[in-house]
Amino acid sequence: MEKNCLKQILTYINKVYDVGEKINSLKNKNKSPVKISTISFIVLFGFMIQIRSFNRLERLLKRNKLKKLLPKKTKMPYIDAVRRSLSDFDLDGLKDFHSHIVKTTIENKVFRNGTIDGLKVVAIDGTELFESTKKCCDKCLTRNDKNGTKHYFHTSIVCATVGSDPHIIIGQEMLEPKKDSPDKNEGEITGAKRLIKKLYKEFHHFADIIVADALYCKSTWVKEVLSIGMDAVIRVKDERLHIVKDALALFKCHEANKEWIIKQGSKKYTRVKAWDEDNFEMSDSNIKVRFLKFVEEIHIGDKIEFKEGWIITTDKFASSKSLMEDNA
Ligand SMILES: [Zn+2]
Secondary structure (H helix, E strand, O other), X not given: OOHHHHHHHHHHHHHHHOHHXXXXXXXXXXXXXXXXXXXXHHHHHHHHOOXXXXXXXXXXXXXXXXXXXXXXXXXXXXXXXXHHHHHOOOHHHHHHXXXXXXXXXXXXXXXXXXXXXXXXXXXXEEEEEEEEOOOOOOOOEEEEOOOOOEEEEEEEEEEEEOOOOOOOEEEEEEOOOOOOOOOHHHHHHHHHHHHHHHHHHHHOOOOOEEEEXXXXXXXXXXXXXXXXXXXXXXXXXXXOOHHHHHHHHHHHOOOOOEEEEEEOOOOEEEEEEEEEEEEEEOOOOOOEEEEEEEEEEEXXXXXXXXXXXXXXXXXXXXXXXXXXXXXO
């Protein structure tokens, strides 16, 4: 990266997102002799230039590559000091820093044109962390594999913007063994409900549409999303659901409502056909949703591949094309 360009980025994030001030306000919890702001800057910078390991970071430190970016006479830490400091880091301070960044993106209307077709779209998804058969803590979730071995892990439900850059993580919520159902799907939905409620309280209208995968195809989830004034888009996979049977039967009776072509280079293009009808009832409630079926004809040279996908949504207005992009 050009040195000037780098300097500009650092000046910009400092001016707009108060990075320097926030880093300086982080607490030095383990009384490290190196300033916590120096360590924070080094790690943040490592993330920015996508350093993949502590070994690489160590090499940078040893070669004194970062010295020029820090104030003169800054004492550079050894990698062990960085490690020690991170293992007992000021997480509350870090959460406050993150929340400040998200609030700033909202205030500065970073997504004023939406992330997809004028709408601000976020996706919710669960991700498993720190899996182990040996190490555990009192907040670990557990499961037994088919050999009867116990696996310990954590699950984080993450909410992030999708579509145009930048992709911002609006927030995350850890599942807890005592609070959340041991059933994988139920547990995840409960955690996700908690997450969107928390985010709504903190940021208010943080999105127009919340996209989620097939396990969220439950009326309780749809109700929760509607209750904070947002729309749900959910992938559907289970063909045994009544709503799927109803919709597919109806779609058989007519041609696609819309058709378009996506060009993907000189030898590849995809013809998309979308069937789109409103007022389908979710089986366990009186919530009415729109059901869309997409059939993709993928042409590569002389070959044709077919792909079919279904989604339901409470959004009445978004075009089938942008709803498909939400799920891309
Ligand atoms: Zn644990």
